Amino acid sequence: MANLDDEDEEENNDEVRLWEDGFKDRYYESKFDVAPGNQQFRYAVALQYVRGLCWVLKYYYQGCASWNWYFPYHYAPFASDFVNIQGLSTMFEKGTKPFNPLEQLMGVFPAASSSHVPEPWAKLMSDPESPIIDFYPEDFKIDLNGKKFAWQGVALLPFVDEKRLFKALVPYYDQLTGEEVKRNKRGDNYLYISNQSPHYKKVKKVSEKDDESVCKAISFDGMRGTLGSTELNTAISGILKSPISGLSDINDNITVTTTFKDPEYDDDYIFEAKRLENAVDPPQVLPNEQSGNKHRPVIGFNSHLTRAYVPDSGHRMLNAGIRNQQGGGGGGGYGQGGGYGQGGGGNQGQGYQNNSRNYNYNYNNNYNQHQGGGYQNNYNNRQQQYGHNQRFNQDNSNQQQRNFNNYNGPRNNNYQQQGGSRQQNQNYRRF
DSSP states (O other), X not given: OHHHHHHHHHHHHOSSOTTSTTHHHHHHHHHXXXXXXXXXXXXXXXXXXXXXXXXXXXXXXXXXXXXXXXXXXXXXXXXXXXXXXXXXXXXXXXXXXXXXXXXXXXXXXXXXXXXGSOHHHHGGGTOTTOTTGGGSOSSOOEEOTTOSSGGXXXXXXOOOOHHHHHHHHXXXXXXXXXXXXXXXXXXXXXXXXXXXXXXXXXXXXXHXXXXXXXXXXXXXXXXXXXXXXXXXXXXXXXXXXXXXXXXXXXXXXXXXXXXXEOOOOOTTOOOOOOOOTTOOOOOOSSOOTTTGGGOOOOOTTOSOOOOOOOOHHHHHHHHHHHHHHHSOOTTOSBOGGGOBOOSSSTTTTOSOOOOSOOSOTTOEEEEEEEESSSEEEEEEXXXXXXXXXXXXXXXXXXXXXXXXXXXXXXXEEEEEEOOSSSOEEEEEEEO
């Protein structure tokens, strides 16, 4: 009952109601706080959204188009509002740089995380007189926007004005410690090479140079850049002191360390988006015409997932349970059509039937049906998992003969059924 009440409350709080006429007016009024029918505003949102798509494509194929650009709304437009976008400029401001590390923390952390920023800056997050106190609201709305949990909703936080942020930080830069100043810089990347690497010798020569300004261009294993020496390098067989209390030192170092700088390109440089040589296509997900009903879709990156199946013991339990519920059920055993439960008694043929349905999904089934004196079914089922090989040959008219050969361990089972007048001969051999 509580769930029904929750659903009713959810529906009552839905101001948009996409299934009713006028949903678009209600959407923009509710989410953007604009008057219904303001077409120009809708088109402006759509243009920014398409511009964002261009930014993402450039990011993946050419690198960051601009560190200053961002989508200035909390919500997306409707696809039907993508109007007059053919003249949209796909150019972005050049020469931009990302925030420094500690400045970035000031732009994304709430006041509750102020312990992770320099102490002189932390008070800007909570001081009522702070010029940027509005960046760190203690209370803010979360629009569930059709979701069930708060963490899935849209946090309606204010957008950070970077110019105001940097201006507020200026008076406090000289109060940073030496370590904080170092942490607030964009440092070098580092390359670590083991003495087991085929490129160890050439990298080791660079690491031993005293002048850190001397660099060497390298290109190996699909990586290209410039190496330089660094004071962080530890001599081979030397001792590397642990920077973390409680962790032991490395007493026999086998790694050399150098700085690594990526190649630099002009802002207008175009990286070719083309297929690499000798690239191998991943396994197809959609079935082809020849796969028929044997196709199993690939879900995720693992194409060898174990599939569920019902073993013989499970079929017997189901069969027994159904017979008990139906009252009676006769001599049981393997019945026509590959199922269980046909025999004498009051419920012949009414037991648990596995008719042409193989519950072990690891089987490969070939069904050949033909008419000749009666209805005949031939099943050739092969199961390789768990060492089972099963072959079913069933010819049904009036008599049934059965031969079971059961072997402990890997089993080979041969079932043969032929017509008669409800007479059954069963031979069991066990080893």
